Amino acid sequence: TLATGAHPSHHGMVGNLWFDRETGVVTYNVEDSRYRLLSAGADVDEDAEIDPTQRAANTEGRSPAAILVSTFSDELRSSNGGRSKAIGVSVKDRGAITLAGHAGTAYWFSKAGSEFVTSNYYLEQYPEWVNAWNLKQLPQRYANTAWELSNDPGSYLFGASDDREWETDVAGFGRVFPHAYGDGTSPYFTTWLTLSPAGDELVLDFARAAVTGEKLGQSGHTDFLAVSFSSTDYVGHVFGPSSLEAEENILRLDRTLAELFRFVDEQVGLEHTLIVLSADHGGPDSPGYLNSLKIPAGYIDPEAWDREAAIERIKNRFGIEGKLIEQYAHPYLYLSSEVTGNSGIDRNALEAAIVNELSKFEGVSLAVSSAALREGDVPDTALYRSVLNNFHSKRSGDIYIVFEPNWFINDFDGLTVAATHGSPWQYDTYVPIVFAGAGLEPKTIDRRVFTTDIAPTLSAYLRIKPPSGAQGNVLREVLD
Numbered sequence: 001t002l003a004t005g006a007h008p009s010h011h012g013m014v015g016n017l018w019f020d021r022e023t024g025v026v027t028y029n030v031e032d033s034r035y036r037l038l039s040a041g042a043d044v045d046e047d048a049e050i051d052p053t054q055r056a057a058n059t060e061g062r063s064p065a066a067i068l069v070s071t072f073s074d075e076l077r078s079s080n081g082g083r084s085k086a087i088g089v090s091v092k093d094r095g096a097i098t099l100a101g102h103a104g105t106a107y108w109f110s111k112a113g114s115e116f117v118t119s120n121y122y123l124e125q126y127p128e129w130v131n132a133w134n135l136k137q138l139p140q141r142y143a144n145t146a147w148e149l150s151n152d153p154g155s156y157l158f159g160a161s162d163d164r165e166w167e168t169d170v171a172g173f174g175r176v177f178p179h180a181y182g183d184g185t186s187p188y189f190t191t192w193l194t195l196s197p198a199g200d201e202l203v204l205d206f207a208r209a210a211v212t213g214e215k216l217g218q219s220g221h222t223d224f225l226a227v228s229f230s231s232t233d234y235v236g237h238v239f240g241p242s243s244l245e246a247e248e249n250i251l252r253l254d255r256t257l258a259e260l261f262r263f264v265d266e267q268v269g270l271e272h273t274l275i276v277l278s279a280d281h282g283g284p285d286s287p288g289y290l291n292s293l294k295i296p297a298g299y300i301d302p303e304a305w306d307r308e309a310a311i312e313r314i315k316n317r318f319g320i321e322g323k324l325i326e327q328y329a330h331p332y333l334y335l336s337s338e339v340t341g342n343s344g345i346d347r348n349a350l351e352a353a354i355v356n357e358l359s360k361f362e363g364v365s366l367a368v369s370s371a372a373l374r375e376g377d378v379p380d381t382a383l384y385r386s387v388l389n390n391f392h393s394k395r396s397g398d399i400y401i402v403f404e405p406n407w408f409i410n411d412f413d414g415l416t417v418a419a420t421h422g423s424p425w426q427y428d429t430y431v432p433i434v435f436a437g438a439g440l441e442p443k444t445i446d447r448r449v450f451t452t453d454i455a456p457t458l459s460a461y462l463r464i465k466p467p468s469g470a471q472g473n474v475l476r477e478v479l480d
């Protein structure tokens with residue numbers, strides 16, 4: 001959405017994962033078997049990978065092919081015959097690929113290979129500056145060190161709350177400071193780096209190498225550097241937003257951003273640079289923290305639901321034999337091919353019956369059938385509009401499930417997390433949007449704006465076409 005100015009209903013990326021009805025398997029949104037990684041041994045290590053969406057990929061190949069509309073970087077490069085350069089950098093493959101778009105070049109950190117990689121969708125071989133960076137083996141500088149607090153614990157908001165029972169100890173990384181990285185030989189070493197400010201620091205160092213290696217900002221044409229600092233996401237999942245780890249991570253991220261801006265100012269000049277800062281999502285707090293303040297919240301355990309009885313009632317009513325449900329890929333429930341391929345079943349009535357049963361389960365606020373979404377047969381409220389914005393007829397499931405505010409599933413294929421995101425509630429969509437540099441005068445805007453506004457605003461700023469599916473508005477304050 002940041003890259004396209006469009007909602008998932010238009011750009012097609014309805015989640016990190018979705019169930020592909022044609023192949024019959026769950027698909028990771030940037031996987032593509034046609035394009036191999038340029039580095040051998042850089043694929044996901046299934047034994048050590050904790051990111052369930054990356055682990056679900058069926059191939060090591062990666063590309064932006066699943067993005068169904070153009071991105072800002074696509075329009076920038078096509079506006080001048082490809083003279084502009086567009087580089088995306090992130091710890092996560094999906095973070096770099098979506099921002100680089102179809103026409104840019106994406107680089108991401110391979111935890112298995114302990115280096116930054118790309119696929120042959122983008123390049124046939126690495127530029128020399130990439131090889132030089134990887135040869136430095138900078139991740140190893142964290143071996144035999146630890147993630148420690150920058151200041152005295154008493155100076156932090158959560159300084160007295162270092163060890164919370166809902167925090168996750170990932171493979172021995174611990175729940176209290178200092179978090180030791182070990183001697184660098186553990187299969188989880190690079191994972192631990194990404195669960196801390198070290199992940200963003202590696203991204204920063206690689207981004208600096210990209211600026212100098214690609215000579216960004218030196219050609220007379222506008223270049224685009226998109227940097228996704230994703231350790232904040234991992235820290236939030238593992239320790240929770242209101243944790244000492246999250247507080248320390250934000251402090252360190254602030255310093256990382258300051259160093260990036262200092263470097264760009266030195267190389268290009270901030271007066272020649274437009275900075276945009278935002279996020280792809282917000283998130284709820286950990287239920288344990290909210291409960292301590294008497295705020296209702298909790299984890300949802302679908303295993304505790306009386307699912308079998310509900311399924312039997314539906315199967316008996318509609319004469320269904322065999323499997324009813326194929327897959328749940330958040331936030332969608334997918335019906336089995338045995339059901340969807342049976343022309344004798346009234347699909348609209350079946351989906352309505354499932355919605356009725358789901359609505360009885362603890363923690364479910366809303367369930368909406370794809371038939372209702374496809375036909376627009378839903379109330380015109382903010383919540384339903386958010387659900388519609390995510391619905392893509394070819395990729396979305398048969399039932400969209402919305403959990404109660406501050407309630408969510410926290411079991412990711414065996415990894416229990418403190419908090420997660422992916423709902424239409426306000427906390428998941430409340431993010432900063434900051435434009436700075438390039439001579440902009442400081443302002444604070446208190447009207448409601450949207451992340452879909454960023455790409456159209458950048459396009460208007462450069463007087464180029466907006467991305468093909470863009471739905472947002474131009475933020476006039478940036479242009480005036």
